[in-house]
Amino acid sequence: MLAVLIESILNKWRTMPQAHVDLTGRTVVVTGSNTGLGLDSAKMFYEMNPARLILAVRSLEKGEAAKQSILSLHAGTASSENAPSVEVWKLDMADFSSVVQFAERCEKELERLDVFLANAGVASESWAVTKDGWEQGIQVNVLSTILLSLLVTDKMVQTSKLTAPKPGIEFVPHLVIVASDVHFFAPFSDRTQPNILVALNDQKRFNSSTRYTDTKLFEILLTRHLAQHHPVYASSNGKGPVLCTVNPGFTRSDFHRDWSPVFKWCALLHTIIKC
């Protein structure tokens, strides 16, 4: 773990590693793309020239600002005719009805869905309950992420059967869930409870210092389960859509915006000790 932490600080603290795949004619969705890793990923996807780049955000205002920040990087360079279409779509992961509406919109309005980066996440320092009655971290990081992944799967299957928009460039649709290496530290003590979700949603059992790590481990376990047992992902044999997690490593972002300075230092110390 110490090696992962050092590698993250050296390689990802100031600059993002660069990647390039030709996404000409394809459609990319990034959730939580108004800031942090989601915004930087969206900027990078733009460079890969997709036909449509959807910024899925809970604040349309912040989404529009993010869109402008992406477009401003390319002002005057690409001809507007061939430039990717950047669209801002509403998605609140703390609201199941918003997740369902977003997935329905994908089904109706997208001709194809080649990359779905499920990036939106929270690290709550304190107990907060969504309007659906779930502790925020559990709903955003785990329940809505998995629900949304399941709901967009059909569109990704349909996409895998379409011809490549640019002849010669083959690319299997990817549904990528942004996980975290902090899952290594997760005690996940509620795993032995008769009903894990009920236990995680019990305020008396809530521990702010382990909630985020627990949600990231839970997210990975559920994704692995789907990759191994969901009929689409378990039998895709490299032809159907791929479901996977990605670990960005320790990265500078807006993630700890709600944390008090004391809590931030305690969390950092805790991480170093665990390493």
Ligand SMILES: NC(=O)c1ccc[n+]([C@@H]2O[C@H](COP(=O)([O-])OP(=O)(O)OC[C@H]3O[C@@H](n4cnc5c(N)ncnc54)[C@H](OP(=O)(O)O)[C@@H]3O)[C@@H](O)[C@H]2O)c1
């Ligand atoms: N930063 C790191 O070191 C690190 C390391 C490992 C993994 N990660 C993972 O990377 C992902 C992105 O984190 P980040 O570091 O880029 O944090 P960030 O800068 O705080 O970005 C989080 C994004 O998620 C969005 N989001 C939060 N709650 C949402 C909701 N209810 N509905 C829709 N969107 C919501 C935020 O929107 P608002 O701006 O509107 O709140 C924001 O766009 C997370 O899944 C996190 O677990 C981060």
